[in-house]
Amino acid sequence: MQRRTFLKTTAAAVTATAFTGLGPAFALDNVVKEAGECKIQWSKQTTSICAFCSVGCGLVVHANKSTGRVVNVEGNSDHPINRGSLCAKGASSIQMTVNADRPTKCMYRAPYSDSFEVKDWEWCKKRIAKLIKKSRDESFEKKNADGNVVNRTMGIASLGSAALDNEECYAMHSFMRSLGLVYVEHQARI
Amino acid sequence: MTNHWNDLQNSDCILIMGSNPAENHPISFKWVTKAQRAGAKVIHVDPRFTRTSARSDMYAALRSGTDIAVLGGMINYILQNKKYFTEYMVEYTNASFIVGEDFDFKDGLFTGFDPATRSYDKSKWSFELDSKGNPKQDKSLAHPRSVFQIMKKHYGRYTLDKVSSMSGVSVQDLKELYELYAATGTAKKAGTIMYAMGWTQHSVGVQNIRAMAIIQLMLGNMGVAGGGVNALRGECNVQGSTDYALLYHILPGYLKTPLAGQDTLEQYNKAFTPVSNDPKSANWWSNYPKYSASLIKAMYENDDPKDAYNYLPRLDSHKASQYSWLPLIDRMADGKFSGALIWGMNPACSGSDSEKTRKALGKLDWMVNVNLFTCETSDFWKGPNMDPKSVKTETFFLPCASAIEKEGSVSNSGRWMQWRYKAQEPQDGVLTDGHYFHELWEELVHLYEEEGGVYPEPITHLTFNRMCEADENGKYHFSAQQTARLCNGWFTRDVEVKGKKFKKGQQVPSFAYLQDDGSTTSGNWLYCNSYTDEGNKAERHDSTQTEEQARIGLYPNWTWCWPVNRRIIYNRASCDPKGNPWNPEKAVIKWNGEKWIGDVPDGGWAPGTKHPFIMLKHGMGQLFGPGRVDGPLPEYYEPLECPVETHAFSKQLHNPTAVHFEDEEKAVADERFPFVASTYRVTEHWQTGSMTRWMSWLVETEPQMFVEISPQLAKLRGFENGEKVVVESVRGSLWAIAMVTDRIQPYKIAGKEVHMVGMPWHYGWVTPKDGGDSANLVTPNVGDPNTGIPEYKAFMVNVRKWKEGDA
Ligand code: SF4
Numbered sequence: 001m002q003r004r005t006f007l008k009t010t011a012a013a014v015t016a017t018a019f020t021g022l023g024p025a026f027a028l029d030n031v032v033k034e035a036g037e038c039k040i041q042w043s044k045q046t047t048s049i050c051a052f053c054s055v056g057c058g059l060v061v062h063a064n065k066s067t068g069r070v071v072n073v074e075g076n077s078d079h080p081i082n083r084g085s086l087c088a089k090g091a092s093s094i095q096m097t098v099n100a101d102r103p104t105k106c107m108y109r110a111p112y113s114d115s116f117e118v119k120d121w122e123w124c125k126k127r128i129a130k131l132i133k134k135s136r137d138e139s140f141e142k143k144n145a146d147g148n149v150v151n152r153t154m155g156i157a158s159l160g161s162a163a164l165d166n167e168e169c170y171a172m173h174s175f176m177r178s179l180g181l182v183y184v185e186h187q188a189r190i
Numbered sequence: 191m192t193n194h195w196n197d198l199q200n201s202d203c204i205l206i207m208g209s210n211p212a213e214n215h216p217i218s219f220k221w222v223t224k225a226q227r228a229g230a231k232v233i234h235v236d237p238r239f240t241r242t243s244a245r246s247d248m249y250a251a252l253r254s255g256t257d258i259a260v261l262g263g264m265i266n267y268i269l270q271n272k273k274y275f276t277e278y279m280v281e282y283t284n285a286s287f288i289v290g291e292d293f294d295f296k297d298g299l300f301t302g303f304d305p306a307t308r309s310y311d312k313s314k315w316s317f318e319l320d321s322k323g324n325p326k327q328d329k330s331l332a333h334p335r336s337v338f339q340i341m342k343k344h345y346g347r348y349t350l351d352k353v354s355s356m357s358g359v360s361v362q363d364l365k366e367l368y369e370l371y372a373a374t375g376t377a378k379k380a381g382t383i384m385y386a387m388g389w390t391q392h393s394v395g396v397q398n399i400r401a402m403a404i405i406q407l408m409l410g411n412m413g414v415a416g417g418g419v420n421a422l423r424g425e426c427n428v429q430g431s432t433d434y435a436l437l438y439h440i441l442p443g444y445l446k447t448p449l450a451g452q453d454t455l456e457q458y459n460k461a462f463t464p465v466s467n468d469p470k471s472a473n474w475w476s477n478y479p480k481y482s483a484s485l486i487k488a489m490y491e492n493d494d495p496k497d498a499y500n501y502l503p504r505l506d507s508h509k510a511s512q513y514s515w516l517p518l519i520d521r522m523a524d525g526k527f528s529g530a531l532i533w534g535m536n537p538a539c540s541g542s543d544s545e546k547t548r549k550a551l552g553k554l555d556w557m558v559n560v561n562l563f564t565c566e567t568s569d570f571w572k573g574p575n576m577d578p579k580s581v582k583t584e585t586f587f588l589p590c591a592s593a594i595e596k597e598g599s600v601s602n603s604g605r606w607m608q609w610r611y612k613a614q615e616p617q618d619g620v621l622t623d624g625h626y627f628h629e630l631w632e633e634l635v636h637l638y639e640e641e642g643g644v645y646p647e648p649i650t651h652l653t654f655n656r657m658c659e660a661d662e663n664g665k666y667h668f669s670a671q672q673t674a675r676l677c678n679g680w681f682t683r684d685v686e687v688k689g690k691k692f693k694k695g696q697q698v699p700s701f702a703y704l705q706d707d708g709s710t711t712s713g714n715w716l717y718c719n720s721y722t723d724e725g726n727k728a729e730r731h732d733s734t735q736t737e738e739q740a741r742i743g744l745y746p747n748w749t750w751c752w753p754v755n756r757r758i759i760y761n762r763a764s765c766d767p768k769g770n771p772w773n774p775e776k777a778v779i780k781w782n783g784e785k786w787i788g789d790v791p792d793g794g795w796a797p798g799t800k801h802p803f804i805m806l807k808h809g810m811g812q813l814f815g816p817g818r819v820d821g822p823l824p825e826y827y828e829p830l831e832c833p834v835e836t837h838a839f840s841k842q843l844h845n846p847t848a849v850h851f852e853d854e855e856k857a858v859a860d861e862r863f864p865f866v867a868s869t870y871r872v873t874e875h876w877q878t879g880s881m882t883r884w885m886s887w888l889v890e891t892e893p894q895m896f897v898e899i900s901p902q903l904a905k906l907r908g909f910e911n912g913e914k915v916v917v918e919s920v921r922g923s924l925w926a927i928a929m930v931t932d933r934i935q936p937y938k939i940a941g942k943e944v945h946m947v948g949m950p951w952h953y954g955w956v957t958p959k960d961g962g963d964s965a966n967l968v969t970p971n972v973g974d975p976n977t978g979i980p981e982y983k984a985f986m987v988n989v990r991k992w993k994e995g996d997a
Contacts, residue, residue: 046611047731049600051593052876054423055195055217056602061594061613070594070614080733080745081195081602087216088874088891095885097592097614101957102562102884104617109571109585114578116587121621121629124586129633131556131584133643135529140644144506148450151645152503154526157518160436160533160560161623162428165598166607167673168624169427169434170713171657172533173442174489175627178652179634180503180645182447182513183527186436187877188428189515190541190980 042066047076050090051163057082057090070098132156136179153180162187192759193382193418194604194751196743199224200416200776203374203381207235208257208388208398212242213873215422215603218384219245225416231370235260235359236388237868238898238948239933250367253937254868254946255829255984256357258394259839261401262826263353264368266345268408273372275410278772280329282763282802283407283811285338288318288326293335293822295344298842300821308847315816323467325808337814341404344823352838356826358937358944375409377772380416387424388870391983393848395974397824400815404824407811413763413792413802415742415776423603425877426593430601433716433752438505438513442677442714445482448504455499458482459706464807471809472793472800480704484712488676491653495708501648511849514978515541516971520851522550532559533623534590538566538573539878539954539964542980543971545922548573556584560626562592565880566954566964574955574963574997590623591616598624598670599728601752607720608749609728624668628654632666671726678721679704679712697722700754716752727755738788742776746789756790762802763811769797819975820847829984830972831920833866833944835859847975854971855920857986863919865903866946867987869965875952878964883957895962897926897989898948904930906945907989914992917949919968919985925992926962947989951982963997 043062050057058079062072073093077084086093106124107116139155158176161169176184198204198221212219223245226232234246243249252260268274279285292314294301302314317325318335331338350361359367374381383406389398403412403419411417423429435442445462452458459479466473483495490498511517519541521527530551541547544566551557551570559568564587566573571581593600595616601607616622621629631654638646657673658666679698686692687703700719704710712718720727727750734747744757751757758764761778765771769781779788781797792804801809816822826839830848835858837843843858850856857863874892875882882888897917899909909915911930916923926949936943951965968987973980 044613046594046613048594048610048613049426049602049608051426051600053215054426054429054603055215056426056600056604056606056608057217058608059594061611063613068614073594078731078733080743080748082217082220085217085220088888089876089882090217092882092885092887093594095887096562096881097594099563099884102617103564103587103589105589105619107564107568107587109587111582111584112579114572116585121588121619124588125629125633128556128558128586129630129637131529132531132630133634133637133641135527135555137644139528142645144450144504146450148504149453149500150450150504150506151500151648152505155528157522157527157530158436158533159518159530159537160535162425162431162436163534164427164431164623165593165596165600165610165670166427166430166434166717167598167657167670167677168622168627169431169436170442170673170677171624171627171654171668173435174652174654174657174713175631176436176531177441177502178489178631178648180648182438182503182505183518183521184436184438185513185515185518186431187425187535187540188432189437189978 043071050086050093051096052089055081057086059090059093070094132179140180151180152182156181157183160186191418191420191603191605192412193420194606194757195221196745197415197758198222198382199228200380200742201225201230201382202379202416203231203233203371204384205233205235205371205381206242206246206384209384209386209422210236210240210242210870211384211422212245213240214386214871216873218422233367233370235367237946248366248370250359250363251935251937252357252359253939253944254866255392255832257389257398258401258824258826259348259353259356260359260364261398261405262345262348262824263350263364264371264405265341265401266348267368268372268375268405269342269345271372273375274408275375275377277766278410278763279408280331281767283813284325284808285336285813286327286329286331287337287814288328288333289335289337289340289814290316290318291335298825298827298840299846303846310819310821310847312816315822341813341823347839355940356838358939372409374411377410380414380773380776381409381411382417382420384420384422386422388983390979391981393830393845393972393974393981394824394827395979396818396976397820400818401824404813407813410772412811413758413760413778414772415758415764415778418758421603426602427600429603429605430599433601434714439508442485443481443716445478445485446508448502449508450504450506452504455482455496458499466807468808470799470801471807472804473807473809474804479706481701481712481715483706483708484679484704484710484715487682487708488679488711488713489653490651491656491682491711493651498651501651510973510975510978514849516849516973516978516980519547519550522553525553528555530554530557532557532567534561536561536565536567536878536880538570539966542966542969542982543921544964544966546971548576552576552581552583554583558586558588560588560590560623562590562881563884564956565878566956569956588626589620590626591620596622596670599674605751606749607717607728607752609726622668624670624673628658628666628668674721674726674728676711677713677717679710679718681710683709685709719754720750720752738777738780742778744789754790756792758789760792760802761789762792762800765797767798820845829981831857831970831984831986833859833864833986834940845975848972849975849978850972856970856972857920860986863986863988864945865987865989866944867917867968867985868946868948868983869951869969870948871952872950875950877952878954879952882952883954883961889958893958893961895924895926895953896929896950898929898931898934899989900934900936900945901930901932902936903945903947904928907991909991916990916992916996917947917968917987918990919987921970922967923997924963924965924967925996947987
C-alpha cells in the first residue's frame with residue numbers, strides 16, 4: 001500500500017503528543033535565571049554524548065563557572081551525526097543529572113524490613129564485600145560433575161550494564177570474572 | 191552496524207524492517223530523509239503504522255513474527271528473476287560451495303535433529319572439501335549440491351501466495367516491495383537495512399537477520415557505501431558493553447569464555463582458533479592466541495598468561511538454554527543464587543514475565559542495585575503483591591554518578607568510540623560505577639588476605655590498580671584514562687615486532703602488533719589502536735577529510751571507530767577483484783596501484799590476493815551458514831505463542847530448538863488469548879523508564895501506560911478510546927489506557943481476521959503516580975536458541991474492560 005492511500009483511507013491519528021509545556025519543576029523565573037548563566041562567558045563548556053539511544057548525538061554541557069554546577073545541556077552543532085539537533089530525550093538530558101529526586105546517599109534495607117535506611121558507603125562496602133565473599137566461598141565449584149576443573153562461583157549473578165562507559169565495562173568484566181562468576185548478563189541479551 | 195549513521199545518506203534504497211527509527215532513533219532519520227531527498231526509496235515494513243511509515247515511500251503491514259516469510263519470499267524473487275549481482279555473488283560469497291551429501295531438509299527440519307535434546311548435529315551441514323581441506327566450488331553454480339541450487343530449492347517454496355497468507359501482506363504489496371529492493375542488485379546501487387529489536391526479539395531472531403544478510407550478499411550490498419547490515423542499538427553503550435563482554439558466552443573482543451575440559455591456555459586457544467588452508471583466506475581469527483594472551487595479561491599483569499588462564503572461570507557449554515538471561519532468572523526463581531549484583535539495570539521491568547522476575551529477586555539472600563534513581567528492582571520488596579515482612583532479601587541501593595559527572599567513552603551503533611568529559615562533580619556520597627567496582631575489589635582483597643578463603647588468587651592477583659591513578663597519599667582511584675590505555679594495551683617489556691622496536695610501557699600501535707607470549711597487554715583487541723602513543727583517539731574532534739572521504743561522509747578524524755578506525759566493515763567487497771570500486775561515485779576504498787586510499791581497508795593486501803570477508807574462515811560471505819544452532823538457512827516458524835495451529839511452509843510449527851521451559855504454558859491458537867501482542871518504545875521514554883519516568887518534561891508528554899488497538903477490535907470489545915482496559919496473558923495482566931487508532935489494522939491470516947495490539951514497555955509502579963506497570967508482566971519466557979533473547983515482539987493476549995478490583 002502506498003502511504004497516500006493509507007492516509008486517505010484512515011482517520012487522523014488519535015494522539016498527537018506534541019512536546020509542549022514545561023513541567024512544574026521548571027518555573028519561568030528559573031528559565032530566565034538559568035538562561036543568564038548559560039552565557040558563554042559565565043559558563044564552562046565540555047562536550048559529551050547523549051546517554052539514551054545509540055545514535056550517539058553530541059552534546060555541549062554548560063557548567064556555571066562560579067558554582068561548578070551544570071546549568072544547560074544542548075546539542076553540539078559541530079558533531080557530524082546530529083549537527084546540533086536532539087530528540088525529546090536528548091533535549092531533556094539535563095533533568096537526568098540535575099534532578100531533586102536523585103538519591104545522594106547509599107540506602108540499605110535489612111531482611112524483612114519495610115523501609116530503606118540511609119547508610120554511608122564505607123559501611124555498605126564492608127557489608128557487601130562480606131556477603132560477596134560468603135556467597136562465593138560457599139558456592140565455589142573447583143570441578144564440575146564430569147570432574148573437569150571449572151573454578152567458578154555458582155551462587156552469584158551479575159546483571160548490567162549497557163549504561164556503563166567502556167572503561168567501566170572492562171573493570172566490571174575483570175572484577176566479575178575474577179570472582180569466578182559465570183552467570184554474567186546484561187541488557188544486550190534482552 | 192557494519193556501516194554508520196552518516197552513511198545512510200549514501201543509500202539508494204533504505205529498507206526499515208523490525209525498527210521504527212523516526213521515533214526510537216530520531217536523529218538517525220536526518221540521514222534517511224537526506225538520502226530520500228537525493229532520490230532514495232524508503233520502505234517501512236512493520237506491524238504498526240508509525241511516524242517512520244508516514245515518511246516512507248512505501249509501507250507494508252506484516253503480522254509480527256512473520257519476517258522470515260517475507261524475506262524468504264524476497265530471496266525467492268531475487269533468485270527466480272535473476273536480480274542478484276552475479277560477479278559479487280560468485281566471487282565474494284559461498285554461493286558456489288558444494289554442501290556435503292548428508293545435508294537435507296524435510297518437513298521443516300534440517301538433517302541432524304535430535305528430538306530428545308532439541309538440538310542439531312551441525313556436522314551434517316558441512317561443506318565437501320578438496321584434498322587441501324578447502325570447500326569444493328562450482329563457479330558455474332550448476333552443481334545440484336551447490337549453495338546456490340540448495341537455496342533455489344529451499345526458497346522456491348516461499349511463493350507469493352504462501353508468504354501473503356502467513357504475513358498478511360497483500361501479494362501486490364509483496365511484489366512492489368521485492369521489486370523496489372531487488373533493484374539494488376547492481377554495481378552502482380546500494381540498498382541498506384535498518385533493523386532493531388523488532389527483528390532480534392523473536393524465537394527466530396538470529397535467522398531474521400541471517401535472511402537479510404543473505405539478501406544483502408546476493409545483491410552485492412555488503413562493504414559498500416549506503417549498504418550493509420545495520421542494527422540500531424537501543425542504548426548509548428550497548429555496543430560497547432557487548433564488545434566488553436558483560437555476557438556469559440564471551441570475553442572482551444568476542445573471545446569465547448573458556449569451557450570445562452580446556453585445561454590449558456593452549457587447549458583453549460586451539461579450540462577457538464580456526465584453520466584455513468586457502469592462501470587467499472586471511473582467516474583473521476588465526477590471531478586468536480595473541481588476543482587471548484594479551485587480555486589475560488591485561489587482567490593479570492604480574493603473571494604469565496599460561497598460569498593466569500587458570501584464574502578464569504569455565505562454563506559447561508555455551509548454550510543459551512543454560513546460562514543466558516532466561517535460565518539465569520529461572521535459576522534465581524529456584525533459589526539457586528544467594529546474591530546478585532544488578533548494575534545500571536531494572537530487571538523487575540525489563541526482563542520477560544516481570545512477576546516471575548520480581549518473585550525471583552525475593553529468593554536471594556542479598557541484592558545490590560546501582561542506579562541514578564530508585565526503581566522497581568531496588569524497591570521490589572515493597573512492590574505490588576509483595577509483603578516486605580516476608581521478603582528476606584537484604585537490599586542495597588547505591589547511587590551512581592551520571593554520564594556528565596565522570597569521564598569515559600561510549601561506543602555508538604556505528605562503532606564510534608566517543609569520549610565524554612566530566613562537567614561537574616557528583617554530589618557528596620555519589621560515586622562513579624568504576625569507583626564502586628574498584629573499592630569493592632580492594633575490600634575483597636583485604637578480606638581474603640585477612641581471613642583466607644576459597645581460591646583467592648584470581649582476586650588477589652588481579653592487577654586492578656593498573657586501571658587506576660594513585661593520589662598524593664599513594665591511594666589508588668579508578669581512572670577512565672588509565673583503563674582506556676589498558677584496553678588498548680601496552681608492551682610489558684622491550685621487544686621487536688615486525689621489524690619495529692618497542693620499549694616497555696609503550697602503547698601498542700594496533701592489534702597487528704599484539705603478541706601471544708605476555709609481552710603485550712590489551713583489555714580488548716578490537717580497541718587496540720584507540721589509545722596509542724599519540725593519545726586518546728576517542729577524544730578527537732577533527733572534521734577534516736580527503737575529497738574521497740568527504741564524498742561519502744567518512745569523518746575518519748572524528749573520534750575513533752573499531753576496528754582500527756575502519757568506518758565501513760568488509761570494504762574490500764566494495765571493489766571488484768582488481769581493486770576498482772563497483773560504484774566509483776561513492777567509492778569506500780580504491781587501489782591506486784600501490785596502496786588502498788579512502789577508508790582503512792580490511793587489510794592492506796593487494797586487490798584479488800585475499801577474499802573480502804576476512805573474519806570468516808573461508809573468507810566468503812555466508813549465504814549458507816552452517817554455524818547457527820537452528821539451521822544453515824533461515825526457515826519459517828511461528829512464534830512460540832501464535833494465533834494459528836498450522837502454517838503454510840511445513841509441519842514444524844515452531845523453531846524446534848527455541849529456548850523455553852517445558853513446564854510453562856504457552857498460548858497457541860488459544861481462544862482465551864486470541865490477539866497477537868507486541869511491545870515497543872516511544873520517543874519520550876527510554877527502556878524501562880527508570881530514568882525518564884523521573885524527568886518531568888518527558889513524563890508530561892507520555893504520562894501513562896497505553897495499548898494501541900484497532901477500531902475494529904475496539905468495536906468487537908466495546909471499548910471507547912481513552913478507556914481503561916486490561917491486557918492479560920497466560921502469565922499475568924496489567925491495565926492500560928485504550929488508544930483506538932487506525933495505525934493498527936487487523937491482518938488476513940490464512941483467510942481469517944487476526945487482531946494485534948501494541949504496548950510500550952516504559953512504565954513501572956514506582957513512578958509516576960497512576961503511570962501503570964510494565965508491559966513485561968505479560969511477555970513470555972521463550973527465546974532465540976542462538977542468543978537466548980526473549981520473544982517480546984510476538985505473543986498472545988486478551989484485552990477486556992477494566993473493572994474495580996483489577997490490578
Ligand atoms: S538525542 Fe535522541 S537520537 Fe540522539 S542519541 Fe539521544 S536519544 Fe538518540
